[in-house]
Amino acid sequence: MLTKFAVTNYRGFANRIEWDLSKSANYEFNKTAVKDGIIKNGIIYGPNGSGKTNFGLALFDIENHLSPKWKKPDYYLNFVYAGKKNEIVTFEYTFKFHKTEVEYIYAKNAVGALVEESLFVDKINIFERKRNSFHIDKQQFPMDKNIEQSLKNNANNVSIINFLLTSYPLGSEHYLMKLNRFVNSMLWFRNLDVREFIGLETHVTMLDEFIIANNLLDDFSAFLQSVSEQKFQFAKHHPTDKQILCKIEGYVVPFHLLASTGTRSLQLLYFWIKRMNEASFVFIDEFDAFYHFRLAFEVCKRLFSLDCQMFTSSHNTYLMTNDLLRPDCNFILNNNKIKCLADCTDKELRFGHNIEKIYRAGAFYEE
Structure with a gap:
């Protein structure tokens, strides 16, 4: 220490x-x-x-x-x-x-x-x-x-x-x-x-890609709800998808268009928390x-x-x-x-x- x-x-x-x-x-x-x-x-x-x-x-x-x-x-x-x-x-x-x-x-x-x-x-x-x-x-x-x-x-x-x-x-x-x-x-x-x-880290990581590729969409959704009481319903994704999509009454909207500045900051925090065990x-x-x-x-x-x-x-x-x-x-x-x-x-x-x-x-x- x-x-x-x-x-x-x-x-x-x-x-x-x-x-x-x-x-x-x-x-x-x-x-x-x-x-x-x-x-x-x-x-x-x-x-x-x-x-x-x-x-x-x-x-x-x-x-x-x-x-x-x-x-x-x-x-x-x-x-x-x-x-x-x-x-x-x-x-x-x-x-x-x-x-x-x-x-x-x-x-x-x-x-x-x-x-x-x-x-x-x-x-x-x-x-x-x-x-x-x-x-x-x-x-x-x-x-x-x-x-x-x-x-x-x-x-x-x-x-x-x-x-x-x-x-x-x-x-x-x-x-x-x-x-x-x-x-x-x-x-x-x-x-x-x-x-x-x-x-x-040794390189810059795209946050949406990291969450999707590591099958963390449900976990990320639960994190947002637990710390900020925000509820997002994410669409199903293929592991190679590049951006997170949200489902709203039958429509699909990219997460980054819905997320506030504070919520995007929480996404960055979520990424680093997943790395902080190291x-x-x-x-x-x-x-x-x-x-x-x-x-x-x-x-x-x-x-x-x-x-x-x-x-x-x-x-x-x-x-x-x-x-x-x-x-x-x-x-x-x-x-x-x-x-x-x-x-x-x-x-x-x-x-x-x-x-x-x-x-x-x-x-x-x-x-």
Whole structure:
């Protein structure tokens, strides 16, 4: 699981911003939102322009050089904080795999090339590459001097982790293999003006075709009814059909002509839910942009019941309730800081407290 993340000099974040998921509180409700002391589910709130989208994108920078999965084509546009264009962007990740802690720190320049990289396992430095310097634990990774010199120079900015993964025989439980599996199973997506995603898949999938080809029409219909109380009667389809058709009083109409923006957003969510059994960490940016507030609540309940670490961003404070999560799982991002509600007050927060009302009243401090 991801336990901590920090980024410096990325887009709107001039200074270092850290998100610590290892500091869960001792609440006796909604215990499934925390796993092994690590926050598993959460929602990030914040004013417009506070950086929620950019923070989510920063989390997935690791995908760009460690994973072959789908990338966001324009990711490196406006990559560096505008006031420090000539400085590097630094990313810090801490993972917990069973009892092993893996800390991965690296930096990139304005075009996204790796210029620094280091790895620590249980606080022991495995390797470190800075500008014109490189060292590695040769007991774990014996290495010829020529290869070591090439990695020191590293003119093509290759990731040391990718080099080690492809150059040494490693067991399936090796920390690098676990890190590799986790990163390859991360997923970020959103559905605003355009649908975008990072990770998990290697290609773009047509949603209607996916549902038809996998014989999921009845299941998709039941999903729409359960979360939004919408009833659609789908026509029978051949597995090679390209679009979903609905039956209305003897007529057949394409689903996309009937579906509202919110319903089409639910179709995208349905597709990803079917893939999330393979996911390790998911971040959905403004997942409820087109949802009724009660629908957003029902969707969250379904998402947070999944096994993977699951986080969303939202403006909908109706979701800020102890009926869904806990104060240590609701985060406020503002002024280059991200803090959970439990850390934004000196008062003890209990299950019976209306934390949305407290938040709207301005009782949570964010500094």
